[in-house]
Amino acid sequence: MPLETPARIVSELASRGYNADREAVTLLANAPDPDAALDRALETAPDDALKLSAAHVEAALDAGQSDTPTASAANGPEPDGTASAPSNPSVSTGNRTGKSSGERGRSPVETGDVGGGPTRDTARQAVEVSGDMTGRSTGTGEYGDFVAVFRDRYERLSRQLRGRVNHRPTGALAGMAGGSEAAIVGMVSDIRSTASGHWLVELEDTNGTFPCLVMKDREIADLVNELLYDEVIAVEGTLADDGGILFVDAIHFPDVPRTYEPSTADRHVRAALISDVHVGSQEFMADAWHRFADWLHTPDAAEVEYLLLAGDMVEGVGVYPDQDEELDVIDIYEQYEQFSEYLKEVPGDVEIVMIPGNHDAVRLAEPQPAFDEELRGIMSPHDARIVSNPSTVTVEGVSVLMYHGVSLDEVIAELPDGKANYDEPHRAMYHLLKKRHVAPQYGGHTRLAPEEKDHLVIDEVPDVFHAGHVHKLGYGKYHNVLVINSGCWQAQTAFQRSVNIDPDAGFAPVVDLDTLELTIQKFV
Ligand code: D5M
Ligand code: FE
Ligand code: ZN
Numbered sequence: 350m351p352l353e354t355p356a357r358i359v360s361e362l363a364s365r366g367y368n369a370d371r372e373a374v375t376l377l378a379n380a381p382d383p384d385a386a387l388d389r390a391l392e393t394a395p396d397d398a399l400k401l402s403a404a405h406v407e408a409a410l411d412a413g414q415s416d417t418p419t420a421s422a423a424n425g426p427e428p429d430g431t432a433s434a435p436s437n438p439s440v441s442t443g444n445r446t447g448k449s450s451g452e453r454g455r456s457p458v459e460t461g462d463v464g465g466g467p468t469r470d471t472a473r474q475a476v477e478v479s480g481d482m483t484g485r486s487t488g489t490g491e492y493g494d495f496v497a498v499f500r501d502r503y504e505r506l507s508r509q510l511r512g513r514v515n516h517r518p519t520g521a522l523a524g525m526a527g528g529s530e531a532a533i534v535g536m537v538s539d540i541r542s543t544a545s546g547h548w549l550v551e552l553e554d555t556n557g558t559f560p561c562l563v564m565k566d567r568e569i570a571d572l573v574n575e576l577l578y579d580e581v582i583a584v585e586g587t588l589a590d591d592g593g594i595l596f597v598d599a600i601h602f603p604d605v606p607r608t609y610e611p612s613t614a615d616r617h618v619r620a621a622l623i624s625d626v627h628v629g630s631q632e633f634m635a636d637a638w639h640r641f642a643d644w645l646h647t648p649d650a651a652e653v654e655y656l657l658l659a660g661d662m663v664e665g666v667g668v669y670p671d672q673d674e675e676l677d678v679i680d681i682y683e684q685y686e687q688f689s690e691y692l693k694e695v696p697g698d699v700e701i702v703m704i705p706g707n708h709d710a711v712r713l714a715e716p717q718p719a720f721d722e723e724l725r726g727i728m729s730p731h732d733a734r735i736v737s738n739p740s741t742v743t744v745e746g747v748s749v750l751m752y753h754g755v756s757l758d759e760v761i762a763e764l765p766d767g768k769a770n771y772d773e774p775h776r777a778m779y780h781l782l783k784k785r786h787v788a789p790q791y792g793g794h795t796r797l798a799p800e801e802k803d804h805l806v807i808d809e810v811p812d813v814f815h816a817g818h819v820h821k822l823g824y825g826k827y828h829n830v831l832v833i834n835s836g837c838w839q840a841q842t843a844f845q846r847s848v849n850i851d852p853d854a855g856f857a858p859v860v861d862l863d864t865l866e867l868t869i870q871k872f873v
Contacts, residue, residue, distance in 0.1 A: 358383060368730050371696040372403035372468045374646055376410065386410055400697045400730075403468075469654045469698040473616070476655070476700055477743040480804060481736040483719040487801040494799030499536065499579070502803040503555060506581035506785060507534040509603035514583045519552070519559040527590035533559055534583045537576050548573045550597070552584065561586065561595045572600045575764050575780060580789040603785035605828040611812035614745035614862035619652045621645075621857045621870075624659035624753070624817025625837030627708065628691060629684035631677045632840040633664070635691075637855035640872040642694035653859060655744050656699050658733075659817040659835060660706025660753030662688045668708050675842055681710050685727045692731045701733035702742050706753035706818060714798035715739075715755065715788055715805060739787050739804070741811060747862045750811035754818030754834065756781065756788035756795045761819070763790070771850060774834035775823035778814055782807065782827050813860060820845070822853035824867055831865050833858050 358369075358377050369377075373390075380386035390409035394401055488494050510516075514532035522531055535552025543549055548563040548570060561584050563573050576582070583601040588594070623641075627633050644650050663684035664676060678684045695701065704719070705711045711718060717738040720728070725735055736742070739752035760777040761769045769777035781787050785807040788795045797805070813831045822836035836853035845852060855873035860866070 358387060361387060368693050368697045369401040370403055370698045371646060373401045373406045374696065376403055376406040380410060469651065471698050474654055474700050475745050476702060476734060478734065478736050478740055479743070480739065480741045481719065482716045482804045483737045486718055488799045490799065497801050498799045498803050500555065501801065502806055503536055503581060505803065505806045505808060506603050509785060510534045510581070510583040510601055513601055514585055516583060518556040519554050520556040522559055522588065522595070523592060525588055525592060527588055527592045529588050531588050531595060532583060532585040533561065533595065534581065535559065536581050537578055540573065540576055550576065559595060561597050563597045569597065569600050575768055577763055577784070577790040579791045580784045580786060602783045604783050605810050605830055607828050609810050609829045611829055611865055612746045612748065613865060614747055617652055617861065617863050618654050618745060619859050619861050620655035620657055620744055621653050621859045622657045622659070622815045622833055622835050623857050624835045625661040625706065625820055625839060626658070626688065627661055627664045627837065627839035628688040629676060629678040630664035630839050631675050632842055633677065634838050634840055634854055634873065637872040638691055638838055639694065641857055644870065644872070645696050645699060654699060656695060656701045657742065657749060657751060657815060658701065658703035659751050659815050660704050660738055661708040661817065662703065663708060665708035665710065669844060682727065685724055689728045689730060692728065692733070695731065701731055703733050703735055704738040704740055704751050704753060706738065707755050712798065714796040716798065716800070741809070745862050747813060748809065748811045749813040749815050750807065752787045752816045754816035756790070757816065757819050759790055759794045771819055771821050773823050774819045774821045775825045775832045778816055778832045778834060779827040782814060782830060812865065820850065820852035822856050822869070824858060831860065831867065833867070
């Protein structure tokens with residue numbers, strides 16, 4: 350069972366409960382007898398070391414004299430298809446089938462992958478998390494919580510709008526003369542079409558509600574079909590003669606300023622943004638994952654120092670009707686055990702941040718607190734940062750709003766196809782930025798947990814908005830914010846076949862944090 354590739358070394362280490370630095374793997378792969386070197390390194394590593402470092406390996410190699418790495422600095426042949434052009438696999442697509450090292454045959458030329466490329470400088474890595482509500486859930490599920498969370502939402506989003514319009518509380522409008530100009534900042538509480546085809550939008554503030562009429566032939570009527578219940582907007586218009594209704598001339602969203610200037614990192618460093626791994630599903634694409642992990646061990650990926658995972662690590666159990674027919678692993682803990690094994694293939698010096706999704710074993714209602722201690726224990730070997738859905742993760746100065754994306758199903762269902770659809774999931778995400786809320790609508794498909802604070806409001810504009818869930822790859826810029834839906838690692842399920850969803854599986858969008866340029870790496 351020769352260990353001639355980094356991934357095979359990593360999976361061998363993983364099967365023995367170890368994780369390793371990239372440099373350690375490189376040293377092992379370059380040893381004349383990697384198997385022996387690996388055995389020796391594990392024998393000599395301290396008992397409590399979960400992660401094998403280059404120093405451990407060097408010590409072991411020195412002790413084993415003849416196995417001293419001969420050419421760790423010499424570059425071997427480049428991996429097949431090194432082209433870094435978008436959509437080109439940058440790693441070999443050799444026919445590997447299984448996960449165990451014994452089954453994963455590779456051609457010897459690929460050992461060149463491990464030429465001594467630069468090592469990730471973990472001392473320079475910097476990740477800060479804000480908005481992690483794990484352990485800060487205050488909800489009791491009582492009516493009062495709903496009042497509190499909506500009040501907080503209104504307070505915070507109306508603050509974004511108040512400076513832009515000269516608004517009045519709804520209660521004060523009744524006292525104003527018919528024909529006067531007026532503005533309201535309110536939460537959308539109802540949307541109806543009138544008998545003559547105009548739109549009646551009811552807005553609610555802390556004071557009461559007020560009906561606002563948008564005429565069908567006005568240009569702004571087109572904005573009505575992108576409204577969702579419970580989002581906060583501002584309208585300006587003219588009061589009807591009897592004062593009981595506002596004729597709307599303008600609709601404002603909290604939105605992202607067009608002049609927004611994102612922050613960038615001070616050095617050339619990159620982050621891979623993925624989601625929806627779905628380990629435990631029969632459709633989980635283990636081969637594509639192995640290729641991805643292999644690639645992370647190549648010099649081509651040396652600058653990829655961060656891996657952000659936006660939920661659905663595992664397939665879960667009982668998430669959808671008849672889901673059990675497609676489960677490969679039935680036990681939820683076993684699914685996380687396996688996920689943890691796959692995660693160990695990622696180089697130990699890549700910093701990982703993850704949030705849960707709707708398939709994960711945490712409460713379904715959003716915000717979703719991060720995994721509990723038991724699950725963290727299972728995933729501990731990689732020492733990932735495990736935070737709530739949503740969370741904002743600032744990576745070397747670049748803020749990334751991570752949200753799994755369940756509300757996208759709703760945005761796509763409610764908005765006209767031209768404004769949001771599954772083929773362009775990033776455009777559905779644009780609407781969330783425009784509304785400055787990751788899950789505006791309450792009581793529909795997206796379950797929301799009432800908390801004292803609305804953790805789903807987007808207070809600060811992020812530099813990058815990363816979501817998943819819809820299993821479609823899509824990216825673009827919205828007012829200079831880089832928006833990415835990262836696709837998945839699960840082939841089409843029976844349900845997706847039945848509704849004609851063709852998932853984008855096996856892609857890793859990689860962001861240059863110094864320029865916010867995006868490269869799509871393909872592993873299928
Ligand atoms: O969901 C992946 C995508 O597929 C997401 O857009 C929801 C949709 N989906 C998948 N299965 C179902 C069922 N059974 N009902 C409704 N919608 C579904 P994910 O939750 O990430 O698997
Ligand atoms: Fe998913
Ligand atoms: Zn999902």
